[in-house]
Amino acid sequence: MAAMQRVSHSNVTTSGASGFASSTSSCKGGGASASTAEVGVHDQFPAGLRVLVVDDDFTCLKILEQMLNRCRYYVTTCSEATVALNLLREKKGCFDVVLSDVHMPDMDGFKLLELVGLEMDLPVIMMSADGRTSAVMRGIRHGACDYLIKPIREEELKNIWQHVVRKKWNENKEHEHSGSLEENDRHKRGNDDTEYVSSGNDGSEGMLKAQKKRGNAKDEDELGLESDDPSASKKPRVVWSVELHQQFVSAVNQLGLDKAVPKRILELMNVPGLTRENVASHLQKFRLYLKRLSGVAQQQSGVSNTICGSVDPNVKLGSLGRFDIPALAASGQIAPQTLAALHAELLGRPAGNLVAAMEQPALLQASLQGPKRIPVEHGVAFGQPLVNCQSNVSKHFQQSIIPPVEDVSSGLGAWPSNNLGPVAPNNNLGGMSAQNSNMLMDILQQQQRQQQQESQQQSLLSEPSRSINVQPSCLVAPSQPSANFQAGNSPASVGQNCSFNRSSVIDYSLLSPQSNNSPLNIGQFSNGVMKSTGVLNGYSAPGSISPSVSSCPVNVTNMGLQGQATITFSAARQLPGIVPSMHDIQASYVAKRGEVLDQGPLRNLGFVGKGTCIPSRFAVDDFESQMNNLSHGKLYAENNRVKQEPSVDFMDNARPGISILQQFSSNDVTSVFTE
Amino acid sequence: MLGLGMDRLRADMNRLLALLFHQGVLDEQFLQLQQLQDESSPNFVSEVVNIYFHESEKLLKNLRALLVEREFSDYKKMGIHLNQFMGSSSSIGAKRVRNVCVAFRAASEQNNRAGCLRALELLEHEYCYLKNKLHELFQIEQQRVLAAGVRYPMHN
Numbered sequence: 166m167a168a169m170q171r172v173s174h175s176n177v178t179t180s181g182a183s184g185f186a187s188s189t190s191s192c193k194g195g196g197a198s199a200s201t202a203e204v205g206v207h208d209q210f211p212a213g214l215r216v217l218v219v220d221d222d223f224t225c226l227k228i229l230e231q232m233l234n235r236c237r238y239y240v241t242t243c244s245e246a247t248v249a250l251n252l253l254r255e256k257k258g259c260f261d262v263v264l265s266d267v268h269m270p271d272m273d274g275f276k277l278l279e280l281v282g283l284e285m286d287l288p289v290i291m292m293s294a295d296g297r298t299s300a301v302m303r304g305i306r307h308g309a310c311d312y313l314i315k316p317i318r319e320e321e322l323k324n325i326w327q328h329v330v331r332k333k334w335n336e337n338k339e340h341e342h343s344g345s346l347e348e349n350d351r352h353k354r355g356n357d358d359t360e361y362v363s364s365g366n367d368g369s370e371g372m373l374k375a376q377k378k379r380g381n382a383k384d385e386d387e388l389g390l391e392s393d394d395p396s397a398s399k400k401p402r403v404v405w406s407v408e409l410h411q412q413f414v415s416a417v418n419q420l421g422l423d424k425a426v427p428k429r430i431l432e433l434m435n436v437p438g439l440t441r442e443n444v445a446s447h448l449q450k451f452r453l454y455l456k457r458l459s460g461v462a463q464q465q466s467g468v469s470n471t472i473c474g475s476v477d478p479n480v481k482l483g484s485l486g487r488f489d490i491p492a493l494a495a496s497g498q499i500a501p502q503t504l505a506a507l508h509a510e511l512l513g514r515p516a517g518n519l520v521a522a523m524e525q526p527a528l529l530q531a532s533l534q535g536p537k538r539i540p541v542e543h544g545v546a547f548g549q550p551l552v553n554c555q556s557n558v559s560k561h562f563q564q565s566i567i568p569p570v571e572d573v574s575s576g577l578g579a580w581p582s583n584n585l586g587p588v589a590p591n592n593n594l595g596g597m598s599a600q601n602s603n604m605l606m607d608i609l610q611q612q613q614r615q616q617q618q619e620s621q622q623q624s625l626l627s628e629p630s631r632s633i634n635v636q637p638s639c640l641v642a643p644s645q646p647s648a649n650f651q652a653g654n655s656p657a658s659v660g661q662n663c664s665f666n667r668s669s670v671i672d673y674s675l676l677s678p679q680s681n682n683s684p685l686n687i688g689q690f691s692n693g694v695m696k697s698t699g700v701l702n703g704y705s706a707p708g709s710i711s712p713s714v715s716s717c718p719v720n721v722t723n724m725g726l727q728g729q730a731t732i733t734f735s736a737a738r739q740l741p742g743i744v745p746s747m748h749d750i751q752a753s754y755v756a757k758r759g760e761v762l763d764q765g766p767l768r769n770l771g772f773v774g775k776g777t778c779i780p781s782r783f784a785v786d787d788f789e790s791q792m793n794n795l796s797h798g799k800l801y802a803e804n805n806r807v808k809q810e811p812s813v814d815f816m817d818n819a820r821p822g823i824s825i826l827q828q829f830s831s832n833d834v835t836s837v838f839t840e
Numbered sequence: 841m842l843g844l845g846m847d848r849l850r851a852d853m854n855r856l857l858a859l860l861f862h863q864g865v866l867d868e869q870f871l872q873l874q875q876l877q878d879e880s881s882p883n884f885v886s887e888v889v890n891i892y893f894h895e896s897e898k899l900l901k902n903l904r905a906l907l908v909e910r911e912f913s914d915y916k917k918m919g920i921h922l923n924q925f926m927g928s929s930s931s932i933g934a935k936r937v938r939n940v941c942v943a944f945r946a947a948s949e950q951n952n953r954a955g956c957l958r959a960l961e962l963l964e965h966e967y968c969y970l971k972n973k974l975h976e977l978f979q980i981e982q983q984r985v986l987a988a989g990v991r992y993p994m995h996n
Contacts, residue, residue, distance in 0.1 A: 224892040224928035231876045231884060266927070268920050294927035294938075316869045316930040319876075 211326030212237035215259060219249040219277065220266035220292070225315065229264065232319045238326075246272035253285060260287060261329045264313075267293035267300065275307045282308045282453065288328035292317060302426065305445070308453040405447060412436065413447060422455075849984040856977055863936075865970055870933030886978050892932050893971060899925050900964060907956055918948045918956070925963075937966045 216238045220226045226242045233240040241260070243249040246269045253260060263281055267274040278289045288311075291304040296314035304312040310328045313321055405413070416433035417425040427445035434444070860866040877884035899921050906918050922945040929938040940963045947955030 222895065222924050222928050222931075224888060224895055225931050227888050227891055228873065228876070228931050231881060234880075235876065268923050270920075292927075293923065294930055295923050315927040316872075316933070318869075318872060 209237075211329075214238045214326050214329060215261045216240050216264060216325070217249060217253065217260045217262075218242045218264045219246055219269070219274075220244065220264075221246075221269045221271075222266065225266070225292075225317075229317065229322070232317070232322050235319060236323050238322075245269070246274065246277045250277060250280060253281060253287070257285060262325055263287055263289045264325070265289060265291055267291055267295065267304070275303060278304070278307045278309055279456075286332075288332050290325060290328065298426070305449050306452045306456075308449060308456070310449070409434075409436065409439075410447075413444070413451070417448070417451070422452075846984055846987040849980055849987060853977060853980045853984065856973065856980065860973055860977075864939075865934070865936050865966075865973060867933045867935040869930060869935075873932055886981075889932060889974055889978070892928055892934075895928055896925065896937075896967060900960075900967060903960055903963075907953070907960055915948045915951055919945055922948065934970050937963065937970055940966050 214236075216233055218226060218229050218233065218240060220229065220242075221244055223244065226244060230240050230242050241252070243252060246265070249263075249265070250272070253263070263277075265274045265277055269277075274291060274293075278291060281287055281289050289309055290311040290313060291307075291309040292313045292315060293300060293304075294315040301312045301314075310332070311325070412434045413430065416430045419433060420426075420429055425448065427441045427448055430448065431439060431441050431444045857866070873885050873888060881887070902921055903918060903925075906914055906921075922941050926938050926941040926945070929935075929941060940959060944956060944959035944963060947959050
């Protein structure tokens with residue numbers, strides 16, 4: 166009875182593993198594993214692992230505490246989720262893993278899981294007596310790294326350190342990929358990240374403030390466990406190549422997001438050597454990724470709404486038809502050179518507002534053209550399906566000009582396009598704008614031009630009303646007839662973007678011919694021509710379209726190009742004046758995986774989930790590159806201002822764009838694809 | 841004499857445990873619990889079981905209140921209570937109580953009020969039986985410890 170009272174009187178109890186001094190309040194005391202990890206870890210690991218146990222059931226709490234002590238872990242128990250959350254926030258970096266019950270009176274365990282995942286990125290293990298598949302699936306969907314069914318046995322707890330190591334290992338791996346990233350950038354990123362993370366999540370706004378230190382805490386944390394690699398590397402890892410991931414996504418699509426379970430996915434994928442665990446882990450990350458994306462989308466849409474004012478939330482997303490990317494490909498619009506195709510993505514519907522399920526596949530095509538004049542030319546076509554857009558809009562960029570040549574060490578462009586609102590048609594996009602960054606347009610193949618023209622025509626006919634917001638990164642200069650672009654007029658905004666880097670030409674073109682029937686065609690076309698003198702490093706143009714509740718924002722993100730690129734932004738031809746903008750962006754990130762893109766077959770990855778948008782990405786690195794972009798956000802913004810045309814929109818959009826980028830950058834998301 | 845008494849007490853304890861296992865009242869999780877008891881926490885099992893009794897009684901009271909007092913029961917809340925009951929019962933190895941909880945939860949999910957009431961009565965019955973038997977067990981245990989306590993000094 167004495168013990169019971171002790172527990173019930175104090176919500177939080179800490180007990181050290183034998184050999185470790187126990188201290189409730191000091192992080193130092195709790196830092197056993199950190200110090201162990203760095204110093205003498207290897208002989209004792211995983212002893213000293215700092216575990217936070219949250220369960221409203223005192224019986225279980227007591228038993229778990231004892232079991233964990235037996236494992237020589239450093240245990241902190243807590244009977245209330247809210248208290249646990251505060252504890253986690255106050256003592257960032259003081260815990261390695263969280264064990265949480267599912268059903269708790271003050272806060273649902275899944276909510277805790279979600280918040281912990283967003284804020285501190287700790288591995289969370291869920292526990293419940295409810296072992297039904299639906300319950301376990303919920304845990305997975307929320308990003309639990311494990312789900313233990315009560316009664317929990319000591320043997321299961323002995324092994325929980327693996328989740329800590331695995332997570333660290335994955336993070337380290339990402340770091341390797343982003344090798345050229347400077348430490349400074351990482352810090353920046355971490356901090357920026359924090360500020361935006363979870364703001365799209367309902368109810369989580371309050372915690373934003375508490376997250377400020379997260380970046381630092383996380384870094385320390387990483388350092389703390391890095392030395393544990395050896396033990397982690399024993400486990401064979403599956404490399405989730407683009408192809409493998411595509412198979413995975415198509416399997417999930419086939420099953421439906423809600424019904425996709427590792428076993429079935431595995432059967433559908435039919436890849437020898439792949440285990441259910443591999444798939445389960447990937448699925449978990451994938452879900453997490455979707456979830457975060459949806460959070461972003463919401464956030465974005467929120468912003469754009471305020472900006473546009475006229476945007477009708479809940480625009481009929483439902484009307485979106487599916488976009489058949491393959492059809493596009495078949496139509497020949499895709500040039501032979503197309504190297505990669507992308508994915509479709511979807512968005513997460515989590516935000517309760519999304520009314521309809523949307524499918525928005527983003528088609529990304531990257532074509533590599535032989536270096537004729539220019540060392541490397543890249544043509545990337547981006548197709549974005551817009552919702553409710555009846556016409557395709559293609560923007561043709563013709564050379565306008567401007568050679569602002571500046572060397573940008575890394576070019577990134579993230580273009581999140583914001584909302585496409587099916588709403589009232591205001592303008593024709595058809596006329597659009599031409600941007601040119603370079604004279605490279607000439608290089609574009611005739612086919613593409615023809616296609617573009619066609620699409621333009623279509624768009625003209627249809628006169629869709631949309632506004633386009635260009636958010637991103639300034640690299641893009643949306644050249645659009647001012648009328649078309651948004652601001653104010655149309656409720657919906659379509660974002661587009663272009664980025665250019667050096668030697669590559671990027672076209673975002675939308676082809677939407679196939680869906681004649683469907684109300685939505687997308688036609689956004691932006692061509693960015695980029696020229697680079699250097700070698701084209703990989704660039705990735707992942708396009709993610711995320712419909713947000715109120716509107717469907719399409720985010721297109723991406724391209725990280727390396728090399729010095731000259732970026733020019735030119736305005737639309739229609740505009741009387743051409744406004745060229747120049748940006749120097751030097752990002753020190755390298756996009757390593759350009760090749761991946763190239764290899765990707767063009768497929769429709771389109772994932773249709775209820776309202777979920779899955780962004781596709783080609784390479785993990787891309788995200789990293791975006792990260793860089795984020796840091797440069799201000800630059801972009803400024804640049805945008807320079808431009809007079811849609812400057813307002815750009816500015817506004819730019820912010821959302823930035824935040825989005827950051828989200829992508831979060832390690833978890835990245836890791837999804839990495840794996 | 842004391843040594844003999846201790847052996848007898850141990851035999852009694854084993855017999856009682858064997859009976860409870862045989863009846864399905866307890867399962868191997870209870871043995872796990874016993875194994876967790878060591879020098880650092882000599883009364884671990886009884887401490888945990890007491891916490892369990894305390895919590896369970898609250899849960900039973902809540903369940904009864906939910907079922908009896910309201911015209912329309914809050915099945916969802918009931919499910920949450922039952923889930924917790926299942927979790928703690930299975931954690932100490934109270935197998936029969938846990939099984940009744942499963943049946944109870946099934947009834948509550950079907951909004952089967954009559955089934956819930958029957959399950960609740962069964963649950964209360966099982967719980968009382970478990971409580972009595974575990975108390976019995978702890979009493980024997982206590983006597984055994986006392987006997988051992990008397991004996992050790994003699995050896996020293």
